Amino acid sequence: xxxxxxxxxxxxxxxxxxxxxxxxxxxxxDYLFWYRQTMMRGLELLIYFNNNVPIDDSGMPEDRFSAKMxxxxxxxxxxxxxxxxxxxxxxxxxxxTSGFSSSYNEQFFGPGTRLTVL
Amino acid sequence: xxQVMQIPQYQxxxxxxxxxxxxxxxxxxxxxxxxxxxxxxxxxxxxxLVKSGEVKxxxxxxxxxxxxxxxxxxxxxxxxxxxVGTYFCAGKPGSNYKLTFGKGTLLTVNP
Numbered sequence: 055x056x057x058x059x060x061x062x063x064x065x066x067x068x069x070x071x072x073x074x075x076x077x078x079x080x081x082x083x084d085y086l087f088w089y090r091q092t093m094m095r096g097l098e099l100l101i102y103f104n105n106n107v108p109i110d111d112s113g114m115p116e117d118r119f120s121a122k123m124x125x126x127x128x129x130x131x132x133x134x135x136x137x138x139x140x141x142x143x144x145x146x147x148x149x150x151t152s153g154f155s156s157s158y159n160e161q162f163f164g165p166g167t168r169l170t171v172l
Numbered sequence: 173x174x175q176v177m178q179i180p181q182y183q184x185x186x187x188x189x190x191x192x193x194x195x196x197x198x199x200x201x202x203x204x205x206x207x208x209x210x211x212x213x214x215x216x217x218x219x220x221l222v223k224s225g226e227v228k229x230x231x232x233x234x235x236x237x238x239x240x241x242x243x244x245x246x247x248x249x250x251x252x253x254x255x256v257g258t259y260f261c262a263g264k265p266g267s268n269y270k271l272t273f274g275k276g277t278l279l280t281v282n283p
Contacts, residue, residue, distance in 0.1 A: 085269055096275040097215070097260065110270055145214060149269070159269055160205070163214040 056080075058164035060146050066170045072134040075167045078127055079148030087161060088121055088131050089145040097145075103129065136171045143168050174199050176263045178274030186282050191248040193277035195261035203264050204237055204244045205271065210257040218246075218259075253281050 059078040067073055079086045087102040101111040106123045114121070118137070123129040133140055147161040175198040185191055195204065203222045207215040219228055221237035221244060228235045234247045244261055258278045262271040 097273040099270060099272070102269065104269070147215075159264075160217040160220065161215075161271065163216070166214050 058146055058148055058162050060144075060164035060167050062167060063165060064168045064170075066172065067136055068172050069137055070135045071171075072132065073136045073140075073169060073171075075131040075144050075146075075169070077129045077131070077146030077164060079129070079146070080150075080162055081127065083148035083150045083162070084126075085149045085151065085159065085161075086123060086129050087147040087149075088129070089147065089163075091143045091145060091166075092141075100131070133169075136169075138171045141169055141171050174263065174265050174272050176261060176272045176274040178261055178277055180277055181275065182278045182280075184280045184282065185251050187253060188250050191251050191255070191279055193246050193259050193261075193279075195244045195246075195263075195274050197242045197263045197265075197272075199242070199265050201241050201263040202266055204241075205262045205264070206235060206244075206246055207260045207262060207273075208257050209260065209276070213257075215260060248279075251279070251281050253283050255279060256281050 061076045084105050088100040089097050091097045100113045101121045102109055103123045119133055121131045143166045145163050145166045147163045149159040149161045177196045179194050203220055205220045206218040208218055209215045219235050224241050225239045226237040232249045236245045258276040260273050260276040262273045264271055
């Protein structure tokens with residue numbers, strides 16, 4: 055299995071520009087998560103999907119951020135307009151529902167997209 | 173909201189010394205997971221603990237889940253340079269799939 059795939063790996067853009075980050079989860083996984091990692095705030099959950107439906111977007115910083123999952127094999131995180139404070143590493147992760155009540159749900163992380171907004 | 177605190181923030185050891193990181197949640201957890209992130213890499217799952225008082229071992233790594241299911245620890249015996257990285261705990265409060273990550277402990281090992 056190829057694992058979780060993210061693109062681009064690095065993105066440098068100017069303030070005000072639109073940024074689109076892409077993620078392909080592991081085939082067969084029904085949960086997809088978007089995280090942001092910074093030194094100051096650590097690893098923060100932005101939003102997660104179950105079977106392509108957004109379940110919890112309470113971590114999305116503001117209206118400039120939006121995420122979609124049009125099908126089981128693709129998701130995007132869009133920032134419009136971007137600001138310098140959005141500079142971070144953005145991770146996508148996927149997991150598979152467990153059949154047990156303990157909900158064993160190891161998350162598999164992609165390599166991340168390092169975003170720099172100038 | 174739920175908070176997961178992790179200490180220490182940094183730990184530097186000599187190779188061969190032991191290392192422990194501690195995790196505390198503001199709420200009772202249904203389970204807790206541990207991840208390791210190498211410098212420049214992404215978090216990689218290590219283990220999940222579910223039962224109160226549970227102890228699991230992976231070679232030199234020992235993971236514990238507190239009796240009240242609000243705290244956990246990771247202990248590494250006789251550290252090696254390959255243990256370098258940031259260790260995160262991540263708590264799951266209930267039946268949803270949302271994990272709250274601690275800030276992590278960065279371990280550096282002097283050979």
